[in-house]
Amino acid sequence: MTDTAHFWRDPAMPFVESRRACQSRACYRPHNHPTFSIGAVDQGASVFTGANNPPITLKAGMVVFVPAGKVHACNPSPGTQWSYQMLHLNARWLQTVRSEYAECGVELEADEAICIVDQASIYQAFCRLNELLFSPAGRDEKESALIDFMATCDLSNGVRVDPPYQTVGHVERLDPVLALMEDTLSRSRSLSELSDMVGMSRYQFIRAFRARTGMSPHAWQLNQRINLGRDRIREGGAIATVAQELGFADQAHFQRMFKAFTGITPARYRR
Numbered sequence: 001m002t003d004t005a006h007f008w009r010d011p012a013m014p015f016v017e018s019r020r021a022c023q024s025r026a027c028y029r030p031h032n033h034p035t036f037s038i039g040a041v042d043q044g045a046s047v048f049t050g051a052n053n054p055p056i057t058l059k060a061g062m063v064v065f066v067p068a069g070k071v072h073a074c075n076p077s078p079g080t081q082w083s084y085q086m087l088h089l090n091a092r093w094l095q096t097v098r099s100e101y102a103e104c105g106v107e108l109e110a111d112e113a114i115c116i117v118d119q120a121s122i123y124q125a126f127c128r129l130n131e132l133l134f135s136p137a138g139r140d141e142k143e144s145a146l147i148d149f150m151a152t153c154d155l156s157n158g159v160r161v162d163p164p165y166q167t168v169g170h171v172e173r174l175d176p177v178l179a180l181m182e183d184t185l186s187r188s189r190s191l192s193e194l195s196d197m198v199g200m201s202r203y204q205f206i207r208a209f210r211a212r213t214g215m216s217p218h219a220w221q222l223n224q225r226i227n228l229g230r231d232r233i234r235e236g237g238a239i240a241t242v243a244q245e246l247g248f249a250d251q252a253h254f255q256r257m258f259k260a261f262t263g264i265t266p267a268r269y270r271r
Contacts, residue, residue, distance in 0.1 A: 005264055009234065012139045015090035016146060017234075018130055022083045026263035027075040030215065031223050035088035037066040039074060040126050044082030048074045050114060050161050050214075058116070061123045065155065067091075067112040071214030085130050089146070097147055114161035125149060173198045174212050181217075185225050186247035191217065226261040229254065230269065239266045 008018040017035075023043075030049065040063045048056045048064060050072050058064065058074070066072055068091040076082040117123075129149045133142055177194055194217060195205035206216060213220050225246045232242045243254030258266045 005268065006134075007269065008134045010139070010142075013143060015093035016133070017088045018133050019086040019088075020084075020130070020134070021086070021263070023081045024083065024263070025076055025081045026259075028073045028263050029260050030071050030073045030219070031226075031261045032069050032071045032214070033066070033088060034068055034091060034227055036068050036091050036094050038087045038089075038126065039064045039066070040085045040123055040130075042083040042085060044080055045077045046074050046082050046084070047077055048072065048116065053161055056116060056159075056161070059118075061118065061120060063117045063119075063123050063126055065115040065117070065153075065158070067114065070114050072114065085126070087126075087130065087133075089150075094150065097150060115155045115158040116161065117155060117158040119157060122153060122155075125153070173200075174208060177209075178212075181221055182224065185221065185228060186245060188221070188247065222257055223261060226258055229258060229266070230262065233266055233270050239270070242266075 005019060005021045005024070010016075041058050041060050043060055045060070046058045048058050050070070057077070064074070074084075126149070129145050132145050177197055180197070181189070181194075191202045191205065195202045198205065200208065209215075209217050209220070215223065225248075229242050229246055232245070233239065237245075239254070240251045243251045246254070248254040248257070255265055255267075258264075258269070262269065
């Protein structure tokens, strides 16, 4: 079987996107999403890593729950291929939903950890949910199934991957830098410029930035650009235009980085 990837998106449900990949050898750089992401291994094995956690081998039937903003990577075991499903939920939508059934004891934690579950019932429920999303069923039926899955998913027996970020001095001083970088994603800024803004040496700044975000400043900015590029392509933006607007040297550079962070080219993602 050849490497295939299929996406499901619906303009009537902009808060969710699903992906199926079969026999994939694509590898990802460490990255994060602005979404709450759920991944399931269908065939083969993969290696899951967080920002600073040791690698964890995932086998078929395992499901990983990744809160928004958590740095991670999940790649096939060396020299192999794997099949998987990936669901992305808008974090605000999920928080609103969880607040609606908070009285049942299901709440969004302040600093929710990545959770890895090896439980057949959860894997099977996730597969049924994804099958429904890819089907011609109506919006209400799909949204109801999403809400029900998130409400009834018992993660108490899952393995919690502790938040990887270490407490390092000066971390709280990074707020203005992060705000500036988010507001001006298309402009690359030097380490000297960023560290000077908060009165740190370049070494102090890199160490504090990694402690705060799990990534280097350069990798973090690339990640944010790609996340924004996904949104703009999904909204119909031309790939060349998106590449230019986000400050990439050219379309080829954008394509390379897009695949490095998402495992697929912009053109295939758009289709």
